[in-house]
Amino acid sequence: MSDSEQTAESEAAATPHQAAESAESATERTGRGPVDDPILRVENLVKHFGGITAVDGANFQVERGSITGLIGPNGAGKSTTFNCITGVYDPNDGAVVFDGTDITGRDPHWVANQGLVRTFQIARELPEMTVLENMMLAPKNQLGESLWRSVVPIARREVVDQEEQLRERAWEMLEFFEIDHLAGEYAGNLSGGQRKLLELARALLTDPEMLLLDEPMAGVNPSLEKKLLSHVHELQERGYTFLLVEHDMDVIMNHCEHVIVMHQGTVLAEGDPADIKSNEEVIEAYLGGEI
Numbered sequence: 001m002s003d004s005e006q007t008a009e010s011e012a013a014a015t016p017h018q019a020a021e022s023a024e025s026a027t028e029r030t031g032r033g034p035v036d037d038p039i040l041r042v043e044n045l046v047k048h049f050g051g052i053t054a055v056d057g058a059n060f061q062v063e064r065g066s067i068t069g070l071i072g073p074n075g076a077g078k079s080t081t082f083n084c085i086t087g088v089y090d091p092n093d094g095a096v097v098f099d100g101t102d103i104t105g106r107d108p109h110w111v112a113n114q115g116l117v118r119t120f121q122i123a124r125e126l127p128e129m130t131v132l133e134n135m136m137l138a139p140k141n142q143l144g145e146s147l148w149r150s151v152v153p154i155a156r157r158e159v160v161d162q163e164e165q166l167r168e169r170a171w172e173m174l175e176f177f178e179i180d181h182l183a184g185e186y187a188g189n190l191s192g193g194q195r196k197l198l199e200l201a202r203a204l205l206t207d208p209e210m211l212l213l214d215e216p217m218a219g220v221n222p223s224l225e226k227k228l229l230s231h232v233h234e235l236q237e238r239g240y241t242f243l244l245v246e247h248d249m250d251v252i253m254n255h256c257e258h259v260i261v262m263h264q265g266t267v268l269a270e271g272d273p274a275d276i277k278s279n280e281e282v283i284e285a286y287l288g289g290e291i
């Protein structure tokens, strides 16, 4: 076990008694026990902005290979939590553990290198470059063999330099997302939905294991939304894990197997979509509106 893993483990549970106690309180707090195989653990996360506490001791875990939704009313602390997870913000307290490694306070680039990528962490596409050129801007040293290659074996060339590998992978991604016909188009001419597909394709080029998607369906028309969601499910079948912040409750209820609800910087409830939909506290948090 690495030093950081040991640190994370010891911080998470200093003694067996404390571990049992924290598991018990997690169950009490959220209505379920720790997940079977957490790829991400957010532990007592706190983030202040001056006098504002945006995240106030949030605790949750994300099951490996799941599509998990993170929801909550405006200002609940979802984006700040995302930013603390991905290293955009340094939390004031608490820990973020990804795949057994303590990533708390590490910079976004380092976090992405561990395999945890937030779509907008990938530099925004450059409008005056073509779609393929944008794909080619992905970091060349990150062309790994992980999830993508293990499921989509392709004939290996004998001598393939990094540039060629990247080009080959870029085409695979564009074909997968069915935007290969736009390869020569300027990114600035893409629709909002096509841009989201490009963003996802570029994120996958960095070989992540887990993707954090912040409102992936905002501004996407229904037919592209359907396409995007089917890609997300297909990627899940290949082993990727997704955590998504999304205000569209149909997307959350129909496509996530687990839902975490934040309110006032903390986790108010979590469970499967049906439980969440009928949870009185959650309904209340949404000001009595339907969720």
Ligand SMILES: Nc1ncnc2c1ncn2[C@@H]1O[C@H](COP(=O)(O)OP(=O)(O)OP(=O)(O)O)[C@@H](O)[C@H]1O
Residues within 6 Å of the ligand: 049, 052, 053, 054, 055, 072, 073, 074, 075, 076, 077, 078, 079, 080, 081
């Ligand atoms: N950079 C910042 N400086 C000061 N306050 C901030 C900053 N970012 C967020 N906040 C505040 O922290 C709280 C949580 O904001 P956050 O954006 O995390 O919520 P959210 O759940 O993502 O909301 P929304 O659904 O509206 O995007 C809000 O009160 C917000 O005003």
